[in-house]
Amino acid sequence: MTRIEVPDGSLFGLDNLPYGVFSTQGTAPRVGVRVGDHVVDLAATLGDDVFAQPVLNGFMAQGHARWVRVRERITELVSGDVPDAAVHAVSDVRTHLPFEVADYVDFYASEHHASNLGRLFRPNAEPLMPNWKHLPVGYHGRAGTVVVSGTDVVRPCGQRKAPDEDSPTFGESRRLDIEAELGFVVGTGSELGSPVPVEEFEQRVFGAVLVNDWSARDIQAWEYVPLGPFLGKSFATSISPWVVPLLALETARVATPPQAPQPLPYLRESSPWGLDIALEVELNGQVISRPPYREMYWSPAQMLAHMTVNGASSRTGDLFASGTISGPERDQRGALIEITWGGKEPIQVGGEERTFLRDGDEVAITATAPAASGGRIGFGEVRNRILPAKGAQR
Known part of the structure; x- marks a missing residue:
């Protein structure tokens, strides 16, 4: 298990938690959240296939109440220990277009x-x-x-x-x-x-x-x-x-x-x-x-x-x-x-x-x-x- 340390003055602390789509070498793009200098794999931690998709659209379409619940759950998750395999250094990932642009x-x-x-x-x-x-x-x-x-x-x-x-x-x-x-x-x-x-x-x-x-x-x-x-x-x-x-x-x-x-x-x-x-x-x-x-x-x-x-x-x-x-x-x-x-x-x-x-x-x-x-x-x-x-x- 990994305890994510967020450096003092980080722009990506628990008040932020921005979403993106990332991949690592040999893996498919999926949804992650940035915490400090790390990216947390949400498909691996939340057990929801919507986060295994290569775009955020499926999650976004679930609506405001779902966005609030997931944000609360992520905050709890990254405040404790996270499975090692779900945590990646930002420097080790490739980021992708985060959502399919409709218009x-x-x-x-x-x-x-x-x-x-x-x-x-x-x-x-x-x-x-x-x-x-x-x-x-x-x-x-x-x-x-x-x-x-x-x-x-x-x-x-x-x-x-x-x-x-x-x-x-x-x-x-x-x-x-x-x-x-x-x-x-x-x-x-x-x-x-x-x-x-x-x-x-x-x-x-x-x-x-x-x-x-x-x-x-x-x-x-x-x-x-x-x-x-x-x-x-x-x-x-x-x-x-x-x-x-x-x-x-x-x-x-x-x-x-x-x-x-x-x-x-x-x-x-x-x-x-x-x-x-x-x-x-x-x-x-x-x-x-x-x-x-x-x-x-x-x-x-x-x-x-x-x-x-x-x-x-x-x-x-x-x-x-x-x-x-x-x-x-x-x-x-x-x-x-x-x-x-x-x-x-x-x-x-x-x-x-x-x-x-x-x-x-x-x-x-x-x-x-x-x-x-x-x-x-x-x-x-x-x-x-x-x-x-x-x-x-x-």
Whole structure:
């Protein structure tokens, strides 16, 4: 038997207990929970075949009451002795995409980010579009290109047209960017024709992951009028391998910034789901930004309510992301297009002036939140490297 020792200051103590899917050499992927520097095999300890599956979807679909009971049982289990064969060092396991992504929606919920992009793209107009403070703006992404941390991202190709060019050209993106975001995973879905009210958010949503919504800004700028993001976004979206349960984020819950004008009734929250989560973005090992999630104008409960208010169904494994997280200061902006002001104000990285991403660059996003017993809990990281574009028919 093994007694798991959680180091002082660990971001993965009993207040956290995030779920993931892992494998060891010669074994199939299955569900585990991270405790300190170890992963506990839940199929081997809880004796439930739902944890022997290669995705979390089966467990998530069992619903909120089951999530609460399992979390209580895991807490009891790892507070005592655990069978040796069920305990693995984090360094000895391979993590996988933790859930099968059913649908993917990305929002635009940061007023600071939306205002910055408005000033960049429409310098002589109001930064925010007229609808922005009335509803959480979003778009439907591509579920099949959501990948787990550690997956290399190939530079995309597509049409792009610079302002000084007479016509579009085809080629690799020259303005490849990041977007530091938080993603929310639906555990129990809703029927077609049945909107999800804001009050059901914590019953429906299982947990949260870190998201890097890669963006080819030049492809995006040429294609997005009039229907919005498409190929400039759909080539890859990365998520962290550990799903932090919503149950672990209760201590991080805060009010959202003041919302004026008052949202329509279906978006009003009696107890808002703002979250005090601190992110950190690294480019090639150097911290370039610290975006504060607590600055997000629209809450995830409002996002889910708006996503379904027209009667659209939701499903186990749906992923909806916050959009770029940005604060009021330059070093709190969650995308390079903001940090470098469209490439006009380069930053220093490794002694060089940098704007957008180069081949070989490695981006890592981490985050922490307040823990129930003091200290912090962590989300792990989403880390990916940029590979050169592959040959394509031009």
